[in-house]
Amino acid sequence: MEDKKPVISKKIDNFFRGLSDAYAFVKRFFVEVWFPPYEFKEILRQCYEIGYRSLPLISLTGFIIGIVFTNQSRPSLAEFGATSWLPALISIAVVRALGPLVTALIAAGKVGSSIGAEIGSMKVTEQIDAMEVSAINPFKYLVITRTLATTFMIPVLVMYTDFVALLGSFINVNQNEMVSLSTFFVQVFESISFLDIFSSVIKSLVFGFTIGIVGCYKGYRSNQGTEGVGKAANASVVMSMFLIFIEELLALQVVNAIRNA
Amino acid sequence: MRESVIEIRGLYKSFGDNDVLQGVDLDLYKGENLVVLGKSGSGKSVLIKILVRLLTQDEGSVKILGKDTANLTLRELNKLRLKIGFAFQAAALYDSMTVRENLEFPLTRNIKGLTRKEINYKVEHLLDSVGLPNTINQMPAELSGGQKKRIGVARTLILNPEIMLYDEPTAGLDPTTCIDINNLINQVREEYKTSSIVITHDLTCAKQTGDRMAVLIEGQFQATGSFEEVFEEATDPRVKSFYDYNFIKQ
Numbered sequence A: 001m002e003d004k005k006p007v008i009s010k011k012i013d014n015f016f017r018g019l020s021d022a023y024a025f026v027k028r029f030f031v032e033v034w035f036p037p038y039e040f041k042e043i044l045r046q047c048y049e050i051g052y053r054s055l056p057l058i059s060l061t062g063f064i065i066g067i068v069f070t071n072q073s074r075p076s077l078a079e080f081g082a083t084s085w086l087p088a089l090i091s092i093a094v095v096r097a098l099g100p101l102v103t104a105l106i107a108a109g110k111v112g113s114s115i116g117a118e119i120g121s122m123k124v125t126e127q128i129d130a131m132e133v134s135a136i137n138p139f140k141y142l143v144i145t146r147t148l149a150t151t152f153m154i155p156v157l158v159m160y161t162d163f164v165a166l167l168g169s170f171i172n173v174n175q176n177e178m179v180s181l182s183t184f185f186v187q188v189f190e191s192i193s194f195l196d197i198f199s200s201v202i203k204s205l206v207f208g209f210t211i212g213i214v215g216c217y218k219g220y221r222s223n224q225g226t227e228g229v230g231k232a233a234n235a236s237v238v239m240s241m242f243l244i245f246i247e248e249l250l251a252l253q254v255v256n257a258i259r260n261a
Numbered sequence B: 001m002r003e004s005v006i007e008i009r010g011l012y013k014s015f016g017d018n019d020v021l022q023g024v025d026l027d028l029y030k031g032e033n034l035v036v037l038g039k040s041g042s043g044k045s046v047l048i049k050i051l052v053r054l055l056t057q058d059e060g061s062v063k064i065l066g067k068d069t070a071n072l073t074l075r076e077l078n079k080l081r082l083k084i085g086f087a088f089q090a091a092a093l094y095d096s097m098t099v100r101e102n103l104e105f106p107l108t109r110n111i112k113g114l115t116r117k118e119i120n121y122k123v124e125h126l127l128d129s130v131g132l133p134n135t136i137n138q139m140p141a142e143l144s145g146g147q148k149k150r151i152g153v154a155r156t157l158i159l160n161p162e163i164m165l166y167d168e169p170t171a172g173l174d175p176t177t178c179i180d181i182n183n184l185i186n187q188v189r190e191e192y193k194t195s196s197i198v199i200t201h202d203l204t205c206a207k208q209t210g211d212r213m214a215v216l217i218e219g220q221f222q223a224t225g226s227f228e229e230v231f232e233e234a235t236d237p238r239v240k241s242f243y244d245y246n247f248i249k250q
Ligand SMILES: Nc1ncnc2c1ncn2[C@@H]1O[C@H](COP(=O)(O)OP(=O)(O)OP(=O)(O)O)[C@@H](O)[C@H]1O
Pocket: B015, B018, B020, B038, B039, B040, B041, B042, B043, B044, B045, B046, B047, B089, B168, B201
């Protein structure tokens, strides 16, 4: 028993060390983001990369989710003769939960991992050190640009996913209930409130920030060797997905509290 | 007395239980090429990383161009870093950028208001002087190890450094390419009037480029002096074994 003690305390010790290190990293972001140089060009390039990388998969997933979710919900509603509620049901589910969550998870897999791998490989091949010694702030150039880009782009992608999912849903509804496009979207917009949209955007901003900062953090802290790069990519996906679920749960609590107030 | 551009006194650095540097004293004099020798893992890279504060020492002081690096603000440190060219062991070229962009990056970020023509002239001139004018639009992944190292040297030269730090410039290269790199190091000194530290465990490189040798063994410099003094008159068996390996037991 006695020789186990240091192992446990070392693990706990490392956990808290990691936590304080991560905290310092996030804090550094909020301190440095306000000061020039702002690297607009690099931010734009990153935004483009993020959109370009995740668009095909997001389009496909969003569309299929719209179709499948509509199709699977129909029997339950049909029991009450309430299939005319389908557009309302789907739009609430998509805007409040599915759109942001699905987009964020896909982006965590595609964008988060590639940020982790890219920065990780720059770290182990000393490219980050090379910036540092030529008086360029790598945190600004790499971390802040990527994190801002994911923070801005995820909400945009979420809106796009919502739209594509609703389109998928419309096709299914149109085939089965013969509802026209305009009727469908009138119902959609009647059923979603300002709070729904607002909270969805805020949530997406948080998801985007999470994906960016986690990818950068894991990359920045990756150990020497090419093995470290793979680990960084993997760890950033796992970590950001985990945080996204936690954030989703917290957001649910907060939005419900506001709605009931 | 000769003027020191770098003054290292009583430098200690450990990583956990691994005591890497244990009381290093060293001077780099103006205009000289100082070769630092030592076997793999002896802390050569750690030493020059401490000079540019990529790592911080546990104890001891480093003065560069008269400034104690421990007391500098980030702004002052960056100003000093611009006077130091650091050629990384594995070149550390930015792999998302072309050779041209690699060279431009430190230049355009540190010197504002250059015209396109001035930038192009500098980049092309430097690529010419490292003998690789045709690589300008290539990506680092398309270059050989020796080419990467030369581009790496060109990139550090673009800001006209007063001090050059070369981390194993010839490691992993064939003998002819090594000679090219050695010539480049000497040519840089002539052209840019730099003082340099050349890290290596290759005695041919040491002999060709160095005015003075310093051998790092077990965290301290055990011998310094000219090549002949250090090696041909060596008494310390650890220094001697270095020489024997390179020149006798091939
Ligand atoms: N960031 C670091 N964290 C922990 N240990 C390190 C770190 N950097 C270097 N070391 C350790 O310090 C020692 C010296 O490393 P260094 O890279 O300076 O060796 P070197 O003399 O340059 O060897 P080589 O000729 O192989 O490049 C090694 O044992 C290494 O494991």
